[in-house]
Amino acid sequence: MEKDKVASSALVLAFAEDRALTEMMRLRVSSLQRTGQKRQEGERLLLPHEAVYQLDFSVQQLDFSRWFFSMRGHGRVTVTGICQLWTPDLTHLMTRQLLEPVGTFWRNGTDPDDSPLKFLEADMQEFGERIAELAKVRKVMYFLFAFKEGAEPANLSCSVAFTKK
Known part of the structure; x- marks a missing residue:
């Protein structure tokens, strides 16, 4: 189904890369490498093939409807939700903050x-429903996108549709 055929009561939100946050996480990794320090116990460091994306919720009473995902070429993209309102300037990303299940398209x-x-x-159904649940208490939600097997951010379009309650 194309985006323009979704019912008018639907809210389609596109995932947007948070370049500043991705860069901040990369700086954390390079700082640890440069100084020879170890990550904190349970800390989740950003891998080279990952980037941080976000969804901004203008409405918070939502029901999950469906995913819209397109990719040119071949590869695998894994989307992992972050369950807490993450403030990377104050706290590091911890593995316990990552949602299950993850979404994978390939x-x-x-x-x-x-x-x-x-x-x-x-x-993907369960993941979408968890996002809708978290939207009830959030204006913004963060996600880790992992690009593997030839997938690239420039070849990706990802959004999720919700119906307003």
């Missing part, structure tokens, strides 16, 4: 370029 290298993306439907 197209194998042997698949035609125009083939639909593959995903685990039950996990």
Whole structure:
């Protein structure tokens, strides 16, 4: 289903890369490497193939409807939600703050370029519902996007549709 065919009561929110936050997390990693320090116990450091994205909620009483995900080429993208209102200037990202299940979309290298993306439907449904639940108490929610097997941020479009309660 195309975005323009979604019911008018739907709210479609696009994931936007938070470049400043991604850079701050990369600086944390390079600082630890430069000084020879270790990460805190349970701290989750940003990996080179990851970036921080966010959703801004203008409405907070939402029901999950569906995902819109497109990618040119091949690869795998994993989306992991962060469950607390994260303030990286005050706290480090901890592994206990990461939501389960994660969302994963992919197209194998042997698949035609125009083939639909593959995903685990039950996990994506549950993930969308968890986002809607957290939206009740948030204006912003953060996510880690991991790009693997040839996937690149420039080739990605990801949004999620909700219906307003």
